Structure formats: structure tokens, C-alpha cells
Amino acid sequence: MSKTLTASVLAALLLAALTACGGISDDDEKSSGQGGGSSTKVVDARDAFAELSGKVAAAKLTGRVTAENDPNALLGRPHQYTSKITFSDRRISGDNVVGADKGDVSRGGAIEVFGTAADATARAKYIQSVTKSMSALAEYDYVHGTVLVRVSHYLTPKQADAYKLATSELN
Template identity: 65%
Template sequence: MNRITLTSTAVAAALLATLAACGNDKPKSASDQTSNGKAGASAASKPLDAGTAFAQISGKVSSAKLSGTVTAENDPNHLLGRPNQYTSKITFEDSRVSPADVSGSEKGDVDRGGAIEVFGSPSDAKARAEYIQTVTKSMPALAEYDYVHGKVLVRVSHYLTPKQAAAYKTAADGLSRVRR
């Protein structure tokens, strides 16, 4: 009987080790992009975070350039990682936005191009977009285009034309194929 127990224990241990190895994928960061800041061929295998989403979107919207990665220390909204708020965020500039239009704004402001925020759930992303739209509705200078794709909120500068902003929406449509 001890021999059967030992064999069963050995098989169970080997099975657990195999399962653990399969689930040990390390998340890849936004720095795993190619040197030109565009998504590589492995974008579909990366876990979904703001950097991964930007890599995919900027591969389709060539005027978008990464301008910053938001951390808990530099988040002007103090929302990163807070309950029901974004779990990652990047900001980007769009070369089609005139520097004269944004001369008073700071690097990382949405009006310079936009931002991508990733949430823990689609309902959190939707709630954030609705909040932003409610707050900016009566302040045209702060208006923006907001596109929710599952857990991702893509925020785009109002200085872009509706057609230019729609390119971000179209580029983000493929985010559903990125591993979440």
C-alpha cells in the first residue's frame, strides 16, 4: 500500500508541476515593443495593459507617439490602482494636434493626443467614460472623444477632427483579440 501511495503522490506532484509551468507566463511590458515604438508580431500574446493596447493602436495610427507611462507616483488624478479605477495608463501625443492649440497644456494632457486607461472590468471602464463625459459636457475646452472597448478606455483629444479621432476607435476594435 505504501508503494501505491508513493506512486500516486509522485504522479500528482508531476501533474501539479506541469500545470504550474503552463500558467507561469510572465507579463510583458510596453518596453517589449520594437525599437520604433510599434507593436511587434507578438502583440496578440501580451497581457492587456495600457502599453500593449497602445502598441496595437499606434501600429494603425502612425501619428500617435507615446509620451508617458502613468505610475502611482506621477498620476495627476491619483486613480491608478485605486478601487474601481484604472490598473494601467499611458499618454500619447498626436502629431496632427497643432502645438499652438496646446501651448498652455502639460505633457501627458489628453488634449495633446490622448490617453489609454485599462480597468479591472468593462463596467469600471464604462463608468469612467461616463464620468468624464458628464464633467466635460458643459466645458467644451475639456471635451474629448472617449471609446470603451471592454476593459480599455481610449481617450482622444478634441483638437482632432471626428474622422481623425475615429481612427483610434477603429484601431482599438482589435483589442478584443489581445489576451486579457
């Protein structure tokens, strides 16, 4: 097998395993609250998206992750997300995401809600550690309390900043 093909297969396997990647916001530790607690109330991912999409008009809800359709098989597992939605962003060209599944973070993003802020921060850090050497899998990750907002790397830093601001203002 050629080196190029091997690298492509490896990248595809990592992408399938994670269905995302990214950069943790500078506010992670601040937003994780005192003693691992939450500085915000626990919300459902749909409620968080309703707030976020009111501030980022390009975001459109594309799916709700259930235990049956979760590609990561993490929903409801210990220290993992308790709810998750996926969304698209109309500023991302369809040419960039050819072959990506409907709920793939590269199409726009995802919101994952956890039982504790510490679990949300741990998930964001895990994604970063696994993907930091693979820029093709990178994403922007913003943690606010128990909420992790994952945003596609196809957006510019300025476009992603709108998600960062909206995440910081979640109730």
C-alpha cells in the same frame, strides 16, 4: 473678480482635476461584455498602445503613468485604472496645446486599462457627465472591454474615427 476671469479659473481647475474629457462611443454597452465582464482579455496600457499605434501612425507614446506621477491619483484605486499611458498625435498643432502638461489628453490622448469593463465604461461616463457643458474640455472616449482610449478634441471627427476603429480591434 471679473466674470471672464472667474470662468477661466473654473475651466482651468476642472481641466487640472480631470486632465481630459469626451464623447463615449456608441459601442460602449456592447463592448462592456455580459454581466459587467470583459469581452477582451485584460491588457496593460502599453500593450494596448502598441496595437493602437500600429494602426494610427500619428500616435507617439509620451509617458507611463505611475502612482507617483498620476495627476488624477486614481491608479490602482478601487474601480479605477490599473495601468495608464499618454500619447501625442503629430496632427495636433503645438499652438493648440501651449501650457498643457506633457501627458495632457489634449496633446493626443491616453489609454486607461481597468479590472472590469464596467469600470472602464463608468469612467468614460463620469468624464462625459462632468464636462458635457464645457466644450473646451471635450474629448473622444472609446471603450473596448477593459480599455478606455481617450482622444483629444483637437482632432477632427474623421481623424478620431481612426482611433475608434483601432480601439474596436484591440485584443
